[in-house]
Amino acid sequence: MTTHKTFITVKNRQMLKCIDLQSLYAITGDGYCATFFIDNQEKFTCWKTLKEIEGILPLSSNYLRINKNAIINIIRVAELLYEKRVIALDNGAKFQVSVRKMKNIKQLIATINGKNWTFTRKKPTLVR
Secondary structure, three states: OOOOOOEEEEEOOOOEEEEEOOOEEEEEEEOOEEEEEEOOOEEEEEOOOHHHHHHHOOOOOOEEEEEOOEEEEHHHEEEEEOOOOEEEEOOOOEEEOOHHHHHHHHHHHHHHHHOEEEOOOOOOEEEO
């Protein structure tokens, strides 16, 4: 029987925190400081690089590095503005996508969660 990791544990100077991967929608980094964005507008900051965070996320997770400063939960993607290279999540948060990552992200998002996306130059839409 295989078990899937459903949370990650990170710490800062004040506390150790278990973060539920289902409620985690994004992680941003600024040098050696990473901020976890969790549902209900909760944030948690720790002293790790995004590279270190990528190492502790489970390999089968739905998290994807979209630029040098952000990792997002691809299941939470609501919209991809292709020309502007912006990803909007289901809670309204928006993140810029790097030029190099755009093509791979477009292909990956098109296949996630059984959703059927169609992309146009103006705006992608979710076909139901």
